[in-house]
Each structure stands twice: as C-alpha cells, then as structure tokens.
Amino acid sequence: MGGLSHDELQQAARDHLLLHFSKQGIDDLLVLERGEGPYVFDTKGDRYVDALSSLFCAQIGYSHGEEMAAAAAAQLTTLAFNTNWATAHPAAIELAQRLAGLAPGDLNRVFFTNGGSESVEAAWKLCREYHLANGQPQRTKAIARDIAYHGVTLGALSFTGVERFKAPFGQAPIDVTHVSNTNSFRGWEGGPVQDEAAFCARLLAEVEDAIVAAGPDEVALIIAEPVQNAGGCLTAPAGYWRGLRELADRYGALLMADEVITGCGRLGEWFGIVREGVTPDLVSLAKGLTSAYAPMGAVVAGERVVAPMAEAGAVFRHGITFGGHPVSAAIALKNIEIFERDGVLENVRALESHLERGLATLRDLPIVGDTRGRGFFWAIELVKDDENATFDQAERDRLVRGFLPGRLREAGIIARADDRGDAVLQIAPPLISDAALLDEIVERLGDVLTDAGAHMGVGTTTGVA
Numbered sequence: 001m002g003g004l005s006h007d008e009l010q011q012a013a014r015d016h017l018l019l020h021f022s023k024q025g026i027d028d029l030l031v032l033e034r035g036e037g038p039y040v041f042d043t044k045g046d047r048y049v050d051a052l053s054s055l056f057c058a059q060i061g062y063s064h065g066e067e068m069a070a071a072a073a074a075q076l077t078t079l080a081f082n083t084n085w086a087t088a089h090p091a092a093i094e095l096a097q098r099l100a101g102l103a104p105g106d107l108n109r110v111f112f113t114n115g116g117s118e119s120v121e122a123a124w125k126l127c128r129e130y131h132l133a134n135g136q137p138q139r140t141k142a143i144a145r146d147i148a149y150h151g152v153t154l155g156a157l158s159f160t161g162v163e164r165f166k167a168p169f170g171q172a173p174i175d176v177t178h179v180s181n182t183n184s185f186r187g188w189e190g191g192p193v194q195d196e197a198a199f200c201a202r203l204l205a206e207v208e209d210a211i212v213a214a215g216p217d218e219v220a221l222i223i224a225e226p227v228q229n230a231g232g233c234l235t236a237p238a239g240y241w242r243g244l245r246e247l248a249d250r251y252g253a254l255l256m257a258d259e260v261i262t263g264c265g266r267l268g269e270w271f272g273i274v275r276e277g278v279t280p281d282l283v284s285l286a287k288g289l290t291s292a293y294a295p296m297g298a299v300v301a302g303e304r305v306v307a308p309m310a311e312a313g314a315v316f317r318h319g320i321t322f323g324g325h326p327v328s329a330a331i332a333l334k335n336i337e338i339f340e341r342d343g344v345l346e347n348v349r350a351l352e353s354h355l356e357r358g359l360a361t362l363r364d365l366p367i368v369g370d371t372r373g374r375g376f377f378w379a380i381e382l383v384k385d386d387e388n389a390t391f392d393q394a395e396r397d398r399l400v401r402g403f404l405p406g407r408l409r410e411a412g413i414i415a416r417a418d419d420r421g422d423a424v425l426q427i428a429p430p431l432i433s434d435a436a437l438l439d440e441i442v443e444r445l446g447d448v449l450t451d452a453g454a455h456m457g458v459g460t461t462t463g464v465a
C-alpha cells in the first residue's frame with residue numbers, strides 16, 4: 001500500500017472515504033489490513049475472528065491468496081479482459097458450465113454480473129423478457145417480503161422491504177407488494193409460533209391474497225431468500241417454499257430465490273434452496289461465488305425461462321461491461337475447486353448442529369430471546385425481558401449502535417448487530433471454521449451479551465435501565 005500510518009489512515013478516511021451504510025467521520029474506524037484463515041488484523045495489529053466472513057463473503061477465509069493470485073495471474077497473462085457481450089471467453093463459459101452442473105433441476109443458464117444488486121436486477125429483466133416473449137407484457141408486478149434486503153440500486157431497491165432505505169429516493173420503479181416474512185419468533189400475535197403448519201398456511205394465504213389483489217395476470221415474479229437475512233436469519237416453515245412454487249405456477253409468475261447470502265455453501269449447499277426441495281426459476285448469486293477474492297455475481301436461470309426468448313429469436317436486452325470478467329471467473333473456478341478439494345460443504349454440514357447447540361446455550365442469558373438459522377448463518381434475537389419484549393428505537397440505538405460495536409471489537413470478534421427488524425446479533429463464520437473456533441465464537445458472544453444485558457439492565461428487577 002501507500003504506507004500511510006495508522007493515524008494518517010484514520011485522517012484520510014475521515015477526509016476522503018465515503019463509507020457504505022455507516023455514519024461518516026467515525027473517530028476510531030476499524031481499518032483491516034491483513035487476513036489469515038478465519039482471522040483479520042487491523043492497522044494496530046489487533047486480531048479479530050471474522051465471524052461475519054466480511055459481510056457473508058469470505059467462505060474459505062483469507063489464506064488462499066497465493067493460489068488465487070496464481071489463477072488470476074494465469075488469466076491476466078493469457079487474456080486480461082474481454083466481455084460476455086456478443087463475444088465470450090473460456091473462463092466465463094467454463095464457469096457457467098460448472099454452475100449449471102452444481103445447480104438443481106433445469107437451472108442451466110448463467111448471466112454474470114459484478115454483485116448482488118446487479119444480479120437481482122438482471123433476474124428481473126430476464127423475468128420481464130420471459131413474460132414478453134410469452135405474450136404477457138402486462139406482467140409488471142412482483143411479490144417480496146417485509147424487511148427483506150435485495151440490494152440498493154434503484155431496481156433492486158424496489159424489492160427491498162426496508163422502508164427507511166427507500167424513502168429518500170422516491171417512487172420505486174417496480175411495483176412490488178411486500179408480504180409478511182417468515183419470522184416464527186414473532187409470527188403469532190407478536191409471539192412465537194406454536195403451530196408451524198398453520199403459520200405456513202397463513203403466510204401462503206397472504207401471498208395468494210397479494211397476488212389476487214395485484215391482479216393475478218399482472219404478477220411477474222415472487223422473490224424471497226431461502227433464509228431471510230434482514231430481520232435475523234428467518235427460516236421458512238416446512239412446506240412454505242413448496243407453497244410458493246405452487247402459487248407461482250398457479251398464477252403464471254416466476255419464482256426467484258435470492259441466494260446472494262444463502263448460496264455458495266453458506267447453508268452447506270451450493271444452492272441453499274435445495275434444502276427446501278424446490279427448484280425456482282431464477283437464482284441470484286454473488287458474495288461467496290469467488291469467496292470474495294474478486295467481485296462477481298450471477299443469475300442462474302431455468303431452461304423454461306430462457307426457452308421462450310430463444311424460440312422468439314429474442315435478444316436479452318441487458319448487458320454489463322464487466323459482468324463475467326475473466327479474472328473473476330478464473331477465481332470463481334478456483335474457488336469451486338478449493339471447495340471440492342477441501343470438503344468445504346461437508347464441513348458446514350458436519351458442524352451445523354454443533355453450532356446450533358452452542359448458540360442455543362446463549363438462550364440462558366436474559367437478553368437472548370431466540371437463536372435461529374441454518375448452516376453457518378445464524379442470528380441471536382435480543383430482548384429486554386422474560387416476555388421477549390422488543391427494544392424501542394432509543395434502546396436499540398443504545399444497544400445496536402452504541403454498546404455492541406465497541407464491545408464486540410474489544411472481544412476480538414466481528415459480528416453484526418442489526419435492527420432492520422428487531423434487534424439481533426448475527427454471525428456467518430467462514431465455512432472453513434472448525435468446531436473449536438465455533439466454540440470460541442459462541443463463548444465470546446456469550447461474554448459480550450452478558451455485558452450487553454448488564455448495560456441495558458436486562459434481567460434486573462427494574463427491567464431495562
């Protein structure tokens with residue numbers, strides 16, 4: 001790097017670097033300069049367990065730089081760049097073929113992008129082209145879920161169900177109805193769901209009502225994540241995805257799984273949706289596709305989606321210069337090779353229930369209301385009393401933005417305190433983490449949450465202080 005000192009970096013960041021989704025001008029910004037295995041190191045040399053995998057990306061951790069650099073160098077010295085725009089190159093073609101082989105059902109067609117939002121928008125355009133080619137131009141609407149995050153570019157933002165991220169930017173370009181998400185901790189009159197089948201039926205009835213209200217022949221797409229991130233790792237009740245599949249088929253809409261987080265091994269599968277026993281029409285990927293050794297995203301589409309376009313001799317009217325960049329594609333291919341060689345999916349599958357049990361022990365803490373998730377993707381819901389009362393806005397500010405970031409840092413762990421829904425602490429450790437590291441993560445979170453409880457006065461007779 002340019003060799004700026006710790007203090008100079010802090011100053012230069014304050015002066016010049018606009019942070020994403022963060023307060024600007026942070027006094028003591030965490031500046032990470034090195035990674036090793038599941039750990040990252042800041043400019044003071046302090047080590048952190050990256051229990052969030054750099055925002056759900058660093059599936060294989062940080063020690064594969066040389067191998068990835070060799071893959072990138074081989075590509076750079078052969079063909080540094082070309083597009084998938086009227087031409088193609090071997091790296092993208094081979095990667096498309098590999099992904100088609102890993103995907104379930106007829107998900108055989110791959111369109112490359114640079115990230116998640118671009119993947120969501122490209123999927124929407126594929127969906128629109130499908131309906132146009134089928135003579136149904138009126139299908140312009142979509143169904144998504146409350147609090148779900150599907151990206152922030154203006155098209156993708158239409159699907160995102162977090163009002164405060166949307167309000168400043170005016171009317172969304174896509175007409176989306178947001179329905180209830182699958183939060184089973186609050187799903188029944190604000191409390192935990194007792195009857196999963198009834199909960200599932202109620203959620204699906206709401207989706208059907210939304211389709212009917214929007215105009216059954218006007219809905220183009222139903223979009224959802226296999227495990228919804230925002231709101232805190234919301235898993236779906238049994239039968240929910242099969243129900244979505246049936247509704248999409250009954251009303252002529254396409255079904256999309258947004259797997260920007262849940263794909264690429266996070267749930268122990270390349271495509272997390274296979275755990276639901278359903279094949280969607282479209283899947284978006286990004287983040288873990290390269291384990292973040294380079295930026296890349298993809299949409300994987302079913303033959304059924306692409307066929308009407310091909311028959312009509314239609315051109316897919318969408319393109320992104322860097323989509324499928326050969327260096328990113330070469331790195332993604334190497335990532336798949338490393339997954340297979342090192343048994344990365346097997347590691348997640350073997351340790352999922354170990355992590356689940358470890359996190360469940362935290363429920364003994366008064367501030368912990370629920371622990372939930374799948375694979376290596378978990379949330380701890382934070383509550384203010386035995387009745388699982390939620391923190392109000394001022395309390396969330398004090399807990400989520402005030403206390404937790406500093407205390408987590410002090411504990412040497414990177415995790416995500418979030419309140420797009422109710423207050424949660426989320427983890428998504430690198431998929432190479434072993435049992436000892438997962439135990440260490442749970443232990444550190446336990447210490448942090450014990451202190452958080454004391455800070456918020458949870459568990460005292462007077463309630464939240």
Ligand SMILES: Cc1ncc(COP(=O)(O)O)c(C=O)c1O
Binds near residue numbers: 152229286
């Ligand atoms: C489910 C989901 N979809 C889309 C996105 C947007 O991805 P990106 O930030 O790469 O644009 C995200 C980002 O976290 C996501 O979690």
